[in-house]
Amino acid sequence: MSSRDLVQSRGGPAPAQLADVLERILDKGIVIAGDIQINLLDIELLTVRLRLLVASADKAREMGIDWWEGDPFLSKGGRDGNGNSIDSRLRALEEKAGLPTSRGEEDEGQ
Amino acid sequence: MIEAPAGTAWYVYGVAEDDPTLARLEGVELIRDSGLTAVVRAVPLEEYDEAALPERLNDRDWLERNARAHEDVLQEVAAVTAVVPLRFGAIYRSRDQVLGMLDERAGEFRSTLERVRGHVELGVKAWVDLPSLERTLGGDEVAAGSAGAAYLQRRRQEQERSRQATARCAELAEEAHRRLSEVAVAAVANRPQPRELTGRTEAMVLNGAYLVRSGDDLLRLEVERLAKEHSSDGVEYELTGPWPPHNFAEERT
Numbered sequence: 001m002s003s004r005d006l007v008q009s010r011g012g013p014a015p016a017q018l019a020d021v022l023e024r025i026l027d028k029g030i031v032i033a034g035d036i037q038i039n040l041l042d043i044e045l046l047t048v049r050l051r052l053l054v055a056s057a058d059k060a061r062e063m064g065i066d067w068w069e070g071d072p073f074l075s076k077g078g079r080d081g082n083g084n085s086i087d088s089r090l091r092a093l094e095e096k097a098g099l100p101t102s103r104g105e106e107d108e109g110q
Numbered sequence: 111m112i113e114a115p116a117g118t119a120w121y122v123y124g125v126a127e128d129d130p131t132l133a134r135l136e137g138v139e140l141i142r143d144s145g146l147t148a149v150v151r152a153v154p155l156e157e158y159d160e161a162a163l164p165e166r167l168n169d170r171d172w173l174e175r176n177a178r179a180h181e182d183v184l185q186e187v188a189a190v191t192a193v194v195p196l197r198f199g200a201i202y203r204s205r206d207q208v209l210g211m212l213d214e215r216a217g218e219f220r221s222t223l224e225r226v227r228g229h230v231e232l233g234v235k236a237w238v239d240l241p242s243l244e245r246t247l248g249g250d251e252v253a254a255g256s257a258g259a260a261y262l263q264r265r266r267q268e269q270e271r272s273r274q275a276t277a278r279c280a281e282l283a284e285e286a287h288r289r290l291s292e293v294a295v296a297a298v299a300n301r302p303q304p305r306e307l308t309g310r311t312e313a314m315v316l317n318g319a320y321l322v323r324s325g326d327d328l329l330r331l332e333v334e335r336l337a338k339e340h341s342s343d344g345v346e347y348e349l350t351g352p353w354p355p356h357n358f359a360e361e362r363t
Contacts, residue, residue, distance in 0.1 A: 007330075007337045008348040016181070018174055019307050020233060020350055023300070025177045025198045028356035029124075030222070032200040032215075035207050036119060036159055 113205050118152040119159070120208055122200040123183040124354070125149070125219045127227070129191035138183055141205055143212045146219055149187050150208060158201055184354040192227040194219055195356045222359060229295060230324050230352035234333055235302075236286055236316035242344025244275045282345055283315040286336050293328040294320035298357045312346065319357035 126147045141148040166172045187193045202208045291297035302314035337347040
């Protein structure tokens with residue numbers, strides 16, 4: 001195997017991964033406060049949700065254990081205005097993203 | 111004289127060095143002032159004003175479409191001339207306000223353009239398959255004795271291996287970043303993206319961005335060398351770009 005085969009290459013003509021684009025567009029570059037202000041909190045919330053949307057259902061379930069509770073945006077809204085739990089919102093997001101949904105079953109193992 | 115049509119505002123993608131070729135870019139307008147060009151597009155206020163944006167930002171399709179459009183415009187501009195990428199969401203209601211922004215920050219734009227002219231940003235990620243890495247860290251020696259003692263010893267060995275694996279990951283990532291920085295004009299090590307975002311089972315241990323002279327092959331060659339040397343540790347490298355210099359747009363002192 002040549003060393004070149006060991007390096008994956010993206011960018012240029014191939015479409016860049018969304019995460020790489022968002023990392024650069026939302027987090028890098030010169031910050032100019034325009035005439036219309038974007039609330040940074042909106043973007044924070046968006047990146048949190050984005051992580052969910054791009055993750056596989058399994059990963060999302062693992063995440064549910066890790067950081068749902070500690071995340072100020074999500075714990076604050078543990079239930080949305082309609083009384084829906086985070087689980088049901090997660091399922092709705094998964095369905096919207098075309099991911100297999102996690103129907104609240106317990107994870108096997110620990 | 112261009113003014114944003116009724117119901118629209120100017121979205122600014124970046125600030126470029128003035129270049130006549132920029133006029134050939136499609137779908138964007140140019141607002142020029144003393145050698146600097148703001149590359150802008152009229153965007154509908156019903157999507158971009160304060161009331162509409164929060165919801166749009168949380169709409170993944172909308173966000174992806176507009177983030178990619180932002181990147182595409184910067185790529186096109188970067189192919190023509192030096193550009194300072196702006197972060198998503200610099201929006202102005204009038205041409206005069208864009209001109210005011212150009213004027214106010216002209217010094218900063220000029221010095222950044224000077225720094226990035228003729229350069230591109232490359233991204234390098236390193237991925238580690240932790241089970242493979244742990245296998246390189248030596249085998250188990252299970253002592254004779256009771257089943258309980260053997261179990262405890264195995265647990266201790268697992269914990270020790272996991273600790274060693276973490277240390278080895280940091281060592282590999284630091285070595286890679288140091289060597290890549292040596293062949294780059296400037297370098298930034300960003301926080302590795304979490305698994306939830308990458309969707310990969312391997313752990314990202316390096317998420318670096320490197321500013322290199324356009325057409326310079328040294329960094330790519332170094333990545334290939336690293337990939338070869340580290341493949342037995344279960345490390346894979348990924349090269350992305352060339353990107354406009356997003357990671358090098360801000361002044362660093």
